[in-house]
Amino acid sequence: MNKTIILYRSKTGFTQKYAEWAAKELACAIAPWGRGAMKGYDTVVFGTRAHAGRAEGLRQALSAFERSGAKRLALFVTGAMPNTAQETLEQFWAQNLTAEQREAIPHFYMQAGLCYERMGPLDRLLMKGLKKYLARKACKTPEEAQMEEAIRRSYDMTDPAFLGPMLELLRKG
Numbered sequence: 001m002n003k004t005i006i007l008y009r010s011k012t013g014f015t016q017k018y019a020e021w022a023a024k025e026l027a028c029a030i031a032p033w034g035r036g037a038m039k040g041y042d043t044v045v046f047g048t049r050a051h052a053g054r055a056e057g058l059r060q061a062l063s064a065f066e067r068s069g070a071k072r073l074a075l076f077v078t079g080a081m082p083n084t085a086q087e088t089l090e091q092f093w094a095q096n097l098t099a100e101q102r103e104a105i106p107h108f109y110m111q112a113g114l115c116y117e118r119m120g121p122l123d124r125l126l127m128k129g130l131k132k133y134l135a136r137k138a139c140k141t142p143e144e145a146q147m148e149e150a151i152r153r154s155y156d157m158t159d160p161a162f163l164g165p166m167l168e169l170l171r172k173g
């Protein structure tokens with residue numbers, strides 16, 4: 001039987017929520033990054049957040065996977081970008097994975113939200129800086145105007161339906 005583990009990094013809970021939904025659907029193992037080992041699993045799913053254009057901790061996860069002996073890796077990233085922001089998403093993946101990795105590793109994005117209440121002090125400060133920058137900007141693109149509105153307060157757009165394509169692939173075994 002194909003043994004799968006979902007390892008996730010989550011600061012404010014959104015990635016954890018998606019990881020838990022997926023683990024329930026797949027009836028597989030789940031652990032926060034750092035506490036679960038990849039060894040002994042056939043498939044590893046790594047979930048993390050988008051952070052200033054980067055998939056946080058991706059490099060460590062990729063090298064741990066290479067050393068693990070596991071056969072298959074899938075990635076998912078949660079963030080504030082809308083699922084429909086195709087160009088931004090393509091840019092994001094190009095920044096985080098090489099063309100070869102994009103070809104070889106199934107990767108998925110799931111829109112989540114923002115949670116100021118659970119954010120660390122550094123992240124709050126970064127968000128404050130972004131708010132200030134956008135407020136001062138004279139000619140905003142429609143995306144920037146949308147972002148300015150979206151980051152005003154906490155919100156949660158998580159939806160188990162966003163897991164659909166990843167679950168479909170993982171169920172194929």
Ligand SMILES: Cc1cc2nc3c(=O)[nH]c(=O)nc-3n(C[C@H](O)[C@H](O)[C@H](O)COP(=O)(O)O)c2cc1C
Pocket residue numbers: 009010011012013014015016048049050051052053054078079080081112113114115119122123124126127
């Ligand atoms: C400082 C900071 C930078 C962020 N940068 C991005 C980003 O580049 N792209 C994006 O889509 N979301 C970005 N986000 C939103 C987070 O990725 C989003 O809230 C994520 O779902 C958090 O996951 P977690 O709750 O599992 O920690 C950022 C959030 C913070 C606080």
